[in-house]
Amino acid sequence: MSARAETLAWLAQRASAAILALCVTVHLATLIVAVHEGLSAAAILGRTHGSVTWAAFYVLFVVAVSVHAPLGLRTIAAEWLSWKGRTADGACVALGIVLLVLGIRAVTAVTL
Amino acid sequence: MPAPEKLLHVSVWRGTAAGGFRSYQVPRQDAQTVLDVVTWIQRRIDASLAYRFACRVGMCGSCAMTVNGIPRWTCRTHVARVATGERLQIAPLANLPIVRDLVVDMTEFFDKWARAKGGFVPTATRRGDFARVRPDSTSRRAVDAAIECIGCAVCYAACDVIAWNPAYLGPAALNRAWTLTRDVRDGARRERLAAVAGDAGCHACHTHTLCSERCPTRLSPTLSIAGLKRTTALATLRGEL
Numbered sequence: 001m002s003a004r005a006e007t008l009a010w011l012a013q014r015a016s017a018a019i020l021a022l023c024v025t026v027h028l029a030t031l032i033v034a035v036h037e038g039l040s041a042a043a044i045l046g047r048t049h050g051s052v053t054w055a056a057f058y059v060l061f062v063v064a065v066s067v068h069a070p071l072g073l074r075t076i077a078a079e080w081l082s083w084k085g086r087t088a089d090g091a092c093v094a095l096g097i098v099l100l101v102l103g104i105r106a107v108t109a110v111t112l
Numbered sequence: 113m114p115a116p117e118k119l120l121h122v123s124v125w126r127g128t129a130a131g132g133f134r135s136y137q138v139p140r141q142d143a144q145t146v147l148d149v150v151t152w153i154q155r156r157i158d159a160s161l162a163y164r165f166a167c168r169v170g171m172c173g174s175c176a177m178t179v180n181g182i183p184r185w186t187c188r189t190h191v192a193r194v195a196t197g198e199r200l201q202i203a204p205l206a207n208l209p210i211v212r213d214l215v216v217d218m219t220e221f222f223d224k225w226a227r228a229k230g231g232f233v234p235t236a237t238r239r240g241d242f243a244r245v246r247p248d249s250t251s252r253r254a255v256d257a258a259i260e261c262i263g264c265a266v267c268y269a270a271c272d273v274i275a276w277n278p279a280y281l282g283p284a285a286l287n288r289a290w291t292l293t294r295d296v297r298d299g300a301r302r303e304r305l306a307a308v309a310g311d312a313g314c315h316a317c318h319t320h321t322l323c324s325e326r327c328p329t330r331l332s333p334t335l336s337i338a339g340l341k342r343t344t345a346l347a348t349l350r351g352e353l
Contacts, residue, residue, distance in 0.1 A: 003309035007348040010315040010341070078311065079276035 001089070009071055016068035023061040048110045055111035062103030070096040118198070120191065122149055124161065125203040129210050133201065140198065146179050146186035150202060150214065163214040170328065173264030177214050178203040183269035185328040205269035221265050221282070228285040229307045232292060233300035243297045254294040258287050258336045260329050267323035267333050279312040283323035283333030286314055290336035293343060305344050305353055314340035 001009070034044055048054045070092035078084040118140035123133040136153050147165055154161040165175040170188040177186050179194050180201050191200065208216035236243060245252050267283040274280050289308045292298050308314050317337045324332040347353040
């Protein structure tokens with residue numbers, strides 16, 4: 001990749017890391033509160049269904065994961081496996097798409 | 113009856129990459145440096161031992177070796193500070209090809225300075241006036257904080273990323289690029305930023321900070337690399353890269 005593309009990839013990973021730090025904290029805090037209050041799965045779904053706020057939050061979470069994880073794995077593949085270039089980039093894009101599709105599918109299941 | 117002579121047990125790397133350690137016993141003396149030990153072996157025990165040194169006062173950067181597993185400038189490293197149980201293990205610097213014994217080939221190290229556009233590109237001519245740079249300006253203070261590199265390659269030998277990614281320019285070359293990036297007299301900012309961006313440049317740094325930890329002149333290449341990351345990112349967003 002060009003210097004510009006590499007820099008953009010680096011920026012995307014840092015930005016997605018910042019979003020993930022926030023999303024993971026909110027997600028874990030929500031889990032702990034839900035468990036402590038003894039909410040059932042049905043009760044949780046009752047609160048998330050139709051909620052634009054939760055849908056927006058988890059879509060943001062999924063997009064951040066789909067950007068962050070492939071870029072990190074791309075670096076690990078290059079440094080530990082010496083796997084770099086177009087095939088590695090292609091595999092990382094494919095992984096990002098898979099994560100995005102599976103994640104959005106899960107978000108729609110609990111919010112729509 | 114004189115007190116028995118105290119001895120230092122020293123293992124020294126001999127040969128090329130396929131070589132091994134050889135043991136020597138060297139009289140222990142007060143205020144003895146690791147370079148003194150190597151010199152004693154070369155002059156009194158085995159004249160074929162190859163090693164480099166020049167100034168012996170921490171200015172030239174030629175005597176760096178791996179001492180008990182850690183890269184150090186040997187002329188300013190006292191045995192008392194690094195010997196464990198009167199034992200020393202001295203090896204060539206890591207991440208560079210071994211020429212023989214304690215001598216490494218520095219070609220790649222300095223080639224990377226060139227690849228990082230580490231040469232000053234003047235914008236003025238000899239007919240112009242002197243550039244006036246305020247010593248307390250932000251850019252000059254950033255340069256001053258990073259300029260005193262002696263090119264010893266200790267940071268390069270300490271860097272994990274180079275071991276994983278041999279194309280990585282390394283802390284010293286990137287530190288040099290950073291000083292030029294902040295030099296208001298330099299005219300190759302855009303080319304230099306393009307040279308230091310990417311997976312062989314500043315973005316490959318994992319911020320392990322070993323370069324800063326080991327730098328004998330107490331520079332912080334980590335900080336310089338962070339500056340390059342920031343500057344290249346801003347240049348990319350502005351469409352300059």
